Amino acid sequence: MILCVDPDAAARERTVVALADAGFDVEHAGSLADARDVLADGASLDCLVTEYDLGDGTGLELAEDVRGHSPDAACVLFTTTSLDDVDTGTFGALVAEYVAKQGEDRGELLGLVEHALAFRSQTAYPLPDDEGARVAALEQYATDPAELGESLDRLTVIATELFDATAAAVGIIDAHSQEFLSCHGIAFEPMAREDTTCTYAILDADVTVVEDVWEDPRFADNEALDAAGVRFYASAPLVTPDDQAIGTFCIYDDEPRAFADRDRELLSMLGEEAMQQLTLRSRVSADGGDDDE
Amino acid sequence: MSDDYEFARLPLASLRPGTTVLVTGSAHVGARNLGLQMLSGPPSEGAILISTNHRAGRIADDWARSGFELVEDRAAILDCVGDEETDVPAQVMPVSGPSDLTGIGMRYSDVYRTFTEAGVERVRTGLFSVSTLLSFGDLKTVSRFVHTLSGRIDAVDGIGVFYIDPGMHDDQTVSTVTQFCSARIDVRETETGQELRARGIPGQSREWIDFDVRTE
Numbered sequence: 001m002i003l004c005v006d007p008d009a010a011a012r013e014r015t016v017v018a019l020a021d022a023g024f025d026v027e028h029a030g031s032l033a034d035a036r037d038v039l040a041d042g043a044s045l046d047c048l049v050t051e052y053d054l055g056d057g058t059g060l061e062l063a064e065d066v067r068g069h070s071p072d073a074a075c076v077l078f079t080t081t082s083l084d085d086v087d088t089g090t091f092g093a094l095v096a097e098y099v100a101k102q103g104e105d106r107g108e109l110l111g112l113v114e115h116a117l118a119f120r121s122q123t124a125y126p127l128p129d130d131e132g133a134r135v136a137a138l139e140q141y142a143t144d145p146a147e148l149g150e151s152l153d154r155l156t157v158i159a160t161e162l163f164d165a166t167a168a169a170v171g172i173i174d175a176h177s178q179e180f181l182s183c184h185g186i187a188f189e190p191m192a193r194e195d196t197t198c199t200y201a202i203l204d205a206d207v208t209v210v211e212d213v214w215e216d217p218r219f220a221d222n223e224a225l226d227a228a229g230v231r232f233y234a235s236a237p238l239v240t241p242d243d244q245a246i247g248t249f250c251i252y253d254d255e256p257r258a259f260a261d262r263d264r265e266l267l268s269m270l271g272e273e274a275m276q277q278l279t280l281r282s283r284v285s286a287d288g289g290d291d292d293e
Numbered sequence: 294m295s296d297d298y299e300f301a302r303l304p305l306a307s308l309r310p311g312t313t314v315l316v317t318g319s320a321h322v323g324a325r326n327l328g329l330q331m332l333s334g335p336p337s338e339g340a341i342l343i344s345t346n347h348r349a350g351r352i353a354d355d356w357a358r359s360g361f362e363l364v365e366d367r368a369a370i371l372d373c374v375g376d377e378e379t380d381v382p383a384q385v386m387p388v389s390g391p392s393d394l395t396g397i398g399m400r401y402s403d404v405y406r407t408f409t410e411a412g413v414e415r416v417r418t419g420l421f422s423v424s425t426l427l428s429f430g431d432l433k434t435v436s437r438f439v440h441t442l443s444g445r446i447d448a449v450d451g452i453g454v455f456y457i458d459p460g461m462h463d464d465q466t467v468s469t470v471t472q473f474c475s476a477r478i479d480v481r482e483t484e485t486g487q488e489l490r491a492r493g494i495p496g497q498s499r500e501w502i503d504f505d506v507r508t509e
Contacts, residue, residue: 060395083403088396089389093434095441098399100406108406112448121444124437126472194433203472217432217466 001043002113004028005035005050005062006078011101015049015078018106022114032057036065044176045070046117049109051101052079052086060091067094071192072123072176074116078109095122124194128203128245135175137244140286141278151277152182155249159270160184163263165251166229170238170274171198172247186228186252195224201235202245207264209234212256229254234263236271238278249274298338298417298452300331302360304489304504306496308476310415313443313453314494315423315471318480319460323487325421326359326506327480328456332419333361339413341369341404345391345425348375352421353383359506366411369404371397373425392429394438401442405449418446420455423470424462432466439473 002024006012012028019026027043029035032054039045048066050059063075075096077086083098097116099109116122120131128134152170159168167185171178178196180188193199197219201208210233213219225233232253237245249271297307308314314331318324332340333356340361344352349372353363361368368383373391386404388396401418408416420426420442426435439455446453455474459467471477476493481501488501 077399083399086399088399089393091395092389092393093430094395095398095434095437096395097441097445098402100403112445115448116444119444119447121447122437122441124433124440126436126440126469200469217463218469221431221433 001025001027001045002047002049003035003038003045003066005030005032005048005054005059007031007051007053007055011051014104015106015109018110019049019113022110024113024117031055032062035062039065039069045073047074047076047113049076049078049113052077052081058087060086060088060094060096063094063096064091070176071194072120074113074120074122076109076112076116097122125199126203130244133242134244134246137240137242138172138174138246141172141240141246141282148181148277148281152274153184155270155274155277156182156184159249159251159267162266163234163251165232165253167252169250169252170247171196171250172238173198173202178247181247186230188228191224195222197222197225197230197233198235198248198250201248201250202237205237205239205245207234207236207259207267208248209259209264211258215256228252231255232257232259234259234267236268238271238275240275241279246278296450298334298415301335303327303330303506304502305331305478305491306494308452308494310450310452311447312476312494313446313455313474314476314478315474316454316456316478316480317459317467319458322480322482323506324458324480325456326355327478327487327489327504328419328421328454329356329359329361330506331454332356332417333359334415334417336362336364336367337413338415338417339367339369339408340417340419341371341401341408342419342421343371343373343397343401344421345373346422348372349381349383349385350375353381367408367413369408371400371404373397390429391425394426394430394434398438398441398445402445405445416449416451418442418451418453420453423455423457427457427462427466432469436469436473439470443473443475 016026016028052059077098080101156168169183170181177190179190230252235248235250238247299307316328349370363382371386373388386400479490489504490501491497
C-alpha cells in the first residue's frame with residue numbers, strides 16, 4: 001500500500017489518482033496526525049509519498065515513523081518546499097528520495113515510485129539477485145507452522161544437542177520479515193528482515209558462520225540478537241529444488257566459538273533435511289487441494 | 294551497445310547504463326584517481342561527484358588533473374565538507390555533513406533534475422567515499438543510502454562509481470557494500486606500477502591488468 005500525504009487537497013487528489021491509475025493501492029491523509037492514524041491501523045506500507053510541510057509537522061518526521069512501522073518502505077518527499085528550507089540534518093540517517101512538486105506533473109514521481117517498488121531499492125540490506133522469484137517460490141512453502149512443527153522440532157532438538165549449542169531454529173524469510181517455523185532453546189517472534197542474521201545468510205550458497213556476533217559490523221548493534229543472548233551464529237540456507245533460498249536452518253550459542261568443517265557439513269545436512277520436509281509438506285497440501293476440487 | 298558508457302583512456306570495457314561499480318583500493322595506490330577518471334566522460338555527458346571528505350576546490354583540482362574539463366552546466370560537486378566556493382567551474386552544492394545522508398540523497402536528486410532540465414540525459418555519479426560515510430554512520434544506515442543511490446542511478450540509466458578504501462573496514466563491511474553494486478574493481482600497487490581487476494563487467498577480463506591514470 002502507498003500512503004500519500006499532502007495538506008493541499010487538490011494536489012493530493014492529483015497524486016492519488018496518478019498512483020491509483022498506475023495500479024497501486026493508495027491511502028491518503030492531509031496532515032501528520034491523520035497519517036499517523038493510518039499507520040496505527042496497522043497495514044504494512046510499501047511506500048510513503050509526502051509533502052514536507054504538513055501543517056502539524058514535517059514529512060520527514062512522518063517518514064521516520066513509517067520506517068519504525070514498515071522498515072523496508074520507500075519514502076519519497078514530494079514537495080513544493082525548496083531543499084534549502086528542508087531540515088535534513090536532524091533526519092540524516094533516514095535516507096529518503098526527493099522529487100520537486102511542480103504544477104500538475106506526476107511523471108517523475110510515478111517513475112521513481114515504480115522503480116523503487118519493483119526493485120525495493122530503499123532496503124537497508126542487500127537482496128538476492130532474483131528476489132522476486134525467491135518470494136514467489138516461497139508462496140508454495142508458506143504452510144502453517146503448527147502443521148510442520150513436529151518434524152522440524154525434532155531436527156532443532158537434534159541440532160542443539162549435536163553441536164552442543166544453546167539453541168537451534170528453522171526460519172523462513174519472506175519479502176519483509178523472518179518467521180520461525182521451529183525454535184528450540186530460544187523463542188523468536190517474527191523479526192523485521194533488516195534485523196536478522198539470516199537476511200545475509202541467504203545470499204550465500206554455503207554455510208554462514210558468525211563466530212562472534214559482537215565483532216561483526218552487520219550485527220554488533222542488533223538489539224534483538226542481544227536480547228536473545230546470541231553471540232555465535234551458524235546457518236545453512238534452505239534451498240528449493242529451483243535453487244531459491246527461502247530460509248535457513250540456524251544454530252545459536254551464548255558464547256563466541258569456532259565451527260569446524262565437519263560441523264559445517266552436518267549443518268548443511270540438517271538444512272537439506274528441513275528443506276525436504278517442507279517440500280514434502282507442500283506436495284501433500286497441493287495434492288489435498290486437488291482432492292477438494 | 295551504443296548506449297554504453299565508455300572509458301577512453303582506461304583498459305576497461307564499456308558499462309551498461311544502470312551499472313554501479315565499487316572501486317576498492319587505498320588512495321595512494323591510485324584507486325581514487327582511477328575512480329575520478331571513470332567519472333570523466335565525453336562533453337555530452339554530465340557528472341555529479343559527492344565529495345564526503347575533500348572541499349570542492351580540492352577535489353575539482355584532482356578531477357581536472359585526471360583529464361576532465363569541468364564545466365558548470367555538466368559538472369556538479371556535492372560538498373559535505375566546506376562552504377560554497379565560487380571559483381570552481383562546477384555547480385557546488387553544500388550539504389551539512391557526511392552524516393546527513395538524507396540531505397546528500399536529496400541534493401543529488403535536485404542537481405540531477407537541473408541536468409535533465411538542461412538537456413543533459415547521461416550522467417555519471419561519483420561517491421568519494423563510502424569509507425567516510427561509514428566513519429560517520431553505521432553500516433545499516435550507509436547500506437540503505439548506497440542501495441537507494443545505486444537504485445536511483447539504475448532508474449535513470451546513469452552509471453555510478455563508488456570508492457571505498459578496504460583497509461579502513463573489515464571484510465564483512467566491504468562485502469556488504471559490494472552487494473549493492475553490480476560490479477567491482479579492485480586496485481593494487483605492484484613493483485612496476487598499478488593494476489586493476491574487475492568483477493561483474495561483461496566483456497572485461499577478470500585477471501589483474503596494468504593501468505595508468507593521468508594525473509597531469
